[in-house]
Amino acid sequence: MSKDTQWKYSETEINQEDYLKNESLMTVSNGYLSLRGSYEEGNMSYGHQGTYLNGLYEFHDLHYGEKFTAYPDKSQVMVNLPDPKTVKFKVNGESLSLETSKISSYHRELDLRSGILKREFVWETYTGAKAKICSTRFASSVEKHLICIKYEIQFYQGEGDYSIESTIDTNRHNISKEDDPRIGVEFNHNPIVILSRGLEDELMFLNGETYDSKQKFNVYLLNEYNVDGIKVDTETGILQDQFGDDTSIILYKYIWLDKNETRDSKRAFIALKNKGYRHALDKHSQWWKQQWEHMDVVIKGDKLMQKAIRLNLYHLTQNVGKDGLTNISAKGMTGEGYEGHYFWDTEIYMLPFFVYTNPDIAKSLLMYRYNTLEQARSRARQMGHKQGVLYPWRTINGEECSSFFPAGTAQYHINADIAYGIKLYYEATNDWKFIQDYGMEILLELANLWLDMGQFDHQGRFCIHEVTGPDEYSCLVNNNTYTNIMVKNEIEFLLSLIEKCQEESSGLSLKSMELIQTFEVERAKRVIEHMYLAYDDTLKIYAQDDGFLSKPVWDFAETPKEKYPLLMHYHPLTLYRHQVCKQADVVLAELLQPTMFTPEQKKRDFDYYEKITTHDSSLSNCIYGIMAAELGDLEKSYEYYMKTAKTDIEDVHQNAKDGIHAANMAGSWLGIVYGFAGLRIKDGELTFNSKIPKNWEEYSFHLRFKNQVYEIKVNQNDVKIIEKNC
Numbered sequence: 001m002s003k004d005t006q007w008k009y010s011e012t013e014i015n016q017e018d019y020l021k022n023e024s025l026m027t028v029s030n031g032y033l034s035l036r037g038s039y040e041e042g043n044m045s046y047g048h049q050g051t052y053l054n055g056l057y058e059f060h061d062l063h064y065g066e067k068f069t070a071y072p073d074k075s076q077v078m079v080n081l082p083d084p085k086t087v088k089f090k091v092n093g094e095s096l097s098l099e100t101s102k103i104s105s106y107h108r109e110l111d112l113r114s115g116i117l118k119r120e121f122v123w124e125t126y127t128g129a130k131a132k133i134c135s136t137r138f139a140s141s142v143e144k145h146l147i148c149i150k151y152e153i154q155f156y157q158g159e160g161d162y163s164i165e166s167t168i169d170t171n172r173h174n175i176s177k178e179d180d181p182r183i184g185v186e187f188n189h190n191p192i193v194i195l196s197r198g199l200e201d202e203l204m205f206l207n208g209e210t211y212d213s214k215q216k217f218n219v220y221l222l223n224e225y226n227v228d229g230i231k232v233d234t235e236t237g238i239l240q241d242q243f244g245d246d247t248s249i250i251l252y253k254y255i256w257l258d259k260n261e262t263r264d265s266k267r268a269f270i271a272l273k274n275k276g277y278r279h280a281l282d283k284h285s286q287w288w289k290q291q292w293e294h295m296d297v298v299i300k301g302d303k304l305m306q307k308a309i310r311l312n313l314y315h316l317t318q319n320v321g322k323d324g325l326t327n328i329s330a331k332g333m334t335g336e337g338y339e340g341h342y343f344w345d346t347e348i349y350m351l352p353f354f355v356y357t358n359p360d361i362a363k364s365l366l367m368y369r370y371n372t373l374e375q376a377r378s379r380a381r382q383m384g385h386k387q388g389v390l391y392p393w394r395t396i397n398g399e400e401c402s403s404f405f406p407a408g409t410a411q412y413h414i415n416a417d418i419a420y421g422i423k424l425y426y427e428a429t430n431d432w433k434f435i436q437d438y439g440m441e442i443l444l445e446l447a448n449l450w451l452d453m454g455q456f457d458h459q460g461r462f463c464i465h466e467v468t469g470p471d472e473y474s475c476l477v478n479n480n481t482y483t484n485i486m487v488k489n490e491i492e493f494l495l496s497l498i499e500k501c502q503e504e505s506s507g508l509s510l511k512s513m514e515l516i517q518t519f520e521v522e523r524a525k526r527v528i529e530h531m532y533l534a535y536d537d538t539l540k541i542y543a544q545d546d547g548f549l550s551k552p553v554w555d556f557a558e559t560p561k562e563k564y565p566l567l568m569h570y571h572p573l574t575l576y577r578h579q580v581c582k583q584a585d586v587v588l589a590e591l592l593q594p595t596m597f598t599p600e601q602k603k604r605d606f607d608y609y610e611k612i613t614t615h616d617s618s619l620s621n622c623i624y625g626i627m628a629a630e631l632g633d634l635e636k637s638y639e640y641y642m643k644t645a646k647t648d649i650e651d652v653h654q655n656a657k658d659g660i661h662a663a664n665m666a667g668s669w670l671g672i673v674y675g676f677a678g679l680r681i682k683d684g685e686l687t688f689n690s691k692i693p694k695n696w697e698e699y700s701f702h703l704r705f706k707n708q709v710y711e712i713k714v715n716q717n718d719v720k721i722i723e724k725n726c
């Protein structure tokens, strides 16, 4: 296999310790479907085989000791589907198992440049036969329903019988671990009902639906062998034959998965299969090549960071839903952590990468929010708001899934985060049509919620009570600074759009026109003018919320290392009663609204909050790293950067087994673009304040802004911003 290591994520032994992590990291996906990087040959006792369709979920009943109004009854859980990649290979009656068979010369690598996973090894059977086995797999980035596997066997010692069964294994289940809130919960029923399955003219099919949510799906498998005159049993699909010391067999597995949205799926699948493996592979690789042309980040002088950022960008690109009906979950489709839910992670962490490198994908992520506006509308009513929409804290289908409201539903900032995402997209693309057709409606509804929920207090300050900000170690607070800052910005943006609509012939959608007519423009203006931000005049810092600075500071000196992450060891109330932060909050607000604060203010806030932030959330280090760069501490910024970029490749949190940390992966892109290169949008224009870590020779990346592509190259002596031909 190739030695081009900075494009490869690889392993050279079967290692129990790393197996689950590598199952996650070696996932192949295209945003519609995915296969975890498990072996074709079936179970590893310590592995977790996973086959997923983005957006396909089963309901899971939520149980509460005490249940109050508007607590969600059901959560949605991404379902682990029947596994179509399965290959059962036997030689002289002995089954190949990577756990127990005699294996040598093992090598597996994920080629990030082309999105192809390849594995090879030699198997020596107990009867003395030897075979080299090589499997190659990819989830087509061009044909979203298609996965292809090439399974090659080359005997070079011994003789006898062999058999190959290539099938769809239904013995697959969702993972569960009840004592960790970050991992899924156990179903009390089988989430999958198989409606029919069989073999029809060589096509293996399985039609199923989820038990409670009644979502249909289809799995098809076509096996093709390169061997002449082969004896495949027409009932079972099992191939049985004899081998000698130079027998070679190639099995091509064509797999199709769909959510039952296409009537003619079988025909479409057969047509694709008839074009052949090579054709599918070439188209797939070509797509990836094109993606890398505009999304790659090149780092010279730091091999680990180079590989880490590519692995991270690969995962973002392959896991993101691209159809406007699905999104990207906190773990992508690489594992079942957080049950496959989508969070604010999308707009605040991942969206910028797509906005500046692939705006079509960014648009489809925002379209997902538009397409779930109705659910957000009805959620707002359930929560007692007379107008506006409230987006769910965590969800798949647009309905709220969070059962712990203090760190869930109370995070109303999700609304402002979505507004921020729309602004980011619009500023970078000038896509006025998107605003007319969709964006304006979302923004008006988001603002209506704040106008309903916030209140002017007796001093005339606009206050937002009883919410939780990004930092989940302080919940149900008044005037979370992050939230208030983001809301102020959101409403300012909306008012500027309303003004633009009045100046130009607006072309707004009917719904937006209707909403504009009743929108309280004057009240909105007063809100932004009088938005209350909690500020401490003695410390001269922004308080995270009204009560935050009056609490005792957490006793960090007395907290041993094993007690982190704190959420796993202390009751939430203990955390809420202290000044201790899980993740960036005020500091994040100051990054997102760069012109609102002086450098001195940012420095004071950074210094204060850094001391009390545990970074127990993987969404935190990148933000501190970026702000450290802005404040001129490059060394500190680099340290934070390394922690961010390495999170999954080195499994820093020891939970990559449950899936990647997608927001953090995006954070490693932000760390370079916002951090070292210092990109900020000011007055609607790109600005840079570039720096470079002292051990790097050069870094470069591309950005698309207002239909112009730029290449930014920074080395120790020079910064170049080059306009490229689009």
Ligand code: BGC
Pocket (backbone or CB within 6 Å): 330, 338, 343, 344, 345, 470, 472, 582, 583, 617, 618, 619, 663
């Ligand atoms: C973080 C949230 C985040 C979620 C999913 C939690 O640990 O505190 O901010 O949205 O993980 O990534």
